[in-house]
Amino acid sequence: MKYIFGIDIGGTNIKFGLINTDGKILLNDSIKTKSELGSDKTFDRIAEEIEKLRVEKNIEKSDILGVGMGIPGPVLNQETVVFFANFPWEENLNVSKLLGEKTGYKVKVDNDVNVITAGEVWQGAAKGHTEVLGVALGTGIGGGVISNGKLIAGIGGAGGEIGHMTIVPNGKLCGCGKKGCFEAYVSATGIERETESRLSINKKNKVWDIVVKKEIQKVEAKDVFDAAKLGDKFALDIIDYTTDHIAHGLSIVLHITNPKVVVIGGGVALAGDILFDRIREKIKAYSLPVCVEELKILPAKLGNEAGIVGAAALILN
Numbered sequence: 001m002k003y004i005f006g007i008d009i010g011g012t013n014i015k016f017g018l019i020n021t022d023g024k025i026l027l028n029d030s031i032k033t034k035s036e037l038g039s040d041k042t043f044d045r046i047a048e049e050i051e052k053l054r055v056e057k058n059i060e061k062s063d064i065l066g067v068g069m070g071i072p073g074p075v076l077n078q079e080t081v082v083f084f085a086n087f088p089w090e091e092n093l094n095v096s097k098l099l100g101e102k103t104g105y106k107v108k109v110d111n112d113v114n115v116i117t118a119g120e121v122w123q124g125a126a127k128g129h130t131e132v133l134g135v136a137l138g139t140g141i142g143g144g145v146i147s148n149g150k151l152i153a154g155i156g157g158a159g160g161e162i163g164h165m166t167i168v169p170n171g172k173l174c175g176c177g178k179k180g181c182f183e184a185y186v187s188a189t190g191i192e193r194e195t196e197s198r199l200s201i202n203k204k205n206k207v208w209d210i211v212v213k214k215e216i217q218k219v220e221a222k223d224v225f226d227a228a229k230l231g232d233k234f235a236l237d238i239i240d241y242t243t244d245h246i247a248h249g250l251s252i253v254l255h256i257t258n259p260k261v262v263v264i265g266g267g268v269a270l271a272g273d274i275l276f277d278r279i280r281e282k283i284k285a286y287s288l289p290v291c292v293e294e295l296k297i298l299p300a301k302l303g304n305e306a307g308i309v310g311a312a313a314l315i316l317n
């Protein structure tokens with residue numbers, strides 16, 4: 001049996017998985033990211049952790065096929081991180097070379113949502129498919145586009161950055177500085193902003209009832225979904241508004257790559273059927289029949305392990 005290390009670098013923690021070529025996770029671990037120590041020191045610590053885990057599991061170096069890694073930010077050729085979205089590290093850092101030299105293994109790196117999408121194709125909801133759109137609906141929106149079995153990166157590593165497609169000209173402000181981005185409408189943050197603005201003129205609803213009972217009276221996207229599940233009209237209107245925008249945004253990508261499967265993960269996707277049923281219905285109005293006839297829109301399967309499993313998948317591809 002051969003093994004792969006899958007690594008997921010987040011703002012707070014770096015997660016490690018030792019995964020065999022059947023996709024089974026033999027070991028899970030994590031260390032604090034401590035990005036303030038700089039990139040070189042961080043990759044030293046990653047190399048040490050890899051060695052520690054290998055020895056712990058008593059695996060020969062020659063049985064390790066490589067190290068896959070997911071990072072937040074655009075990546076070129078699965079080697080060079082154009083910039084790290086969370087850390088003030090150097091730009092255009094060839095992580096593949098850097099960690100390769102420190103460990104002696106083959107190293108492949110990709111954007112975190114691309115990695116999650118690769119994981120869903122290897123072991124999750126899109127298993128075995130070659131035409132896939134992966135979507136992370138969370139605080140922000142990320143995408144991973146797989147066409148003809150390959151992740152699309154483009155010339156600057158921004159391929160699949162669907163969160164910043166303009167879906168409403170001159171629309172709501174986005175964190176990226178543009179107006180009308182997909183993310184400004186359908187991310188958890190976008191849903192919360194829309195809800196706050198509606199609550200400022202209407203408090204006779206179950207969302208407000210939930211919010212006032214909380215210690216810190218701040219709207220969370222989950223409050224809207226919880227109220228909607230109780231049949232609250234105010235909340236259901238917000239769900240309709242949000243799923244309209246999700247369907248519209250996704251349909252744009254459907255007309256470019258015509259995928260067979262759209263896999264949606266992230267915190268917002270946990271809302272479940274109340275979200276998915278509407279997206280599946282509404283997307284028809286925005287799409288040519290050929291784009292939706294065979295399309296499956298599915299919730300992601302791998303959850304918290306998507307990052308390490310997907311990172312390992314990079315080495316097998």
Ligand SMILES: [Zn+2]
Pocket residue numbers: 163164174175176177178181183
């Ligand atoms: Zn934006």
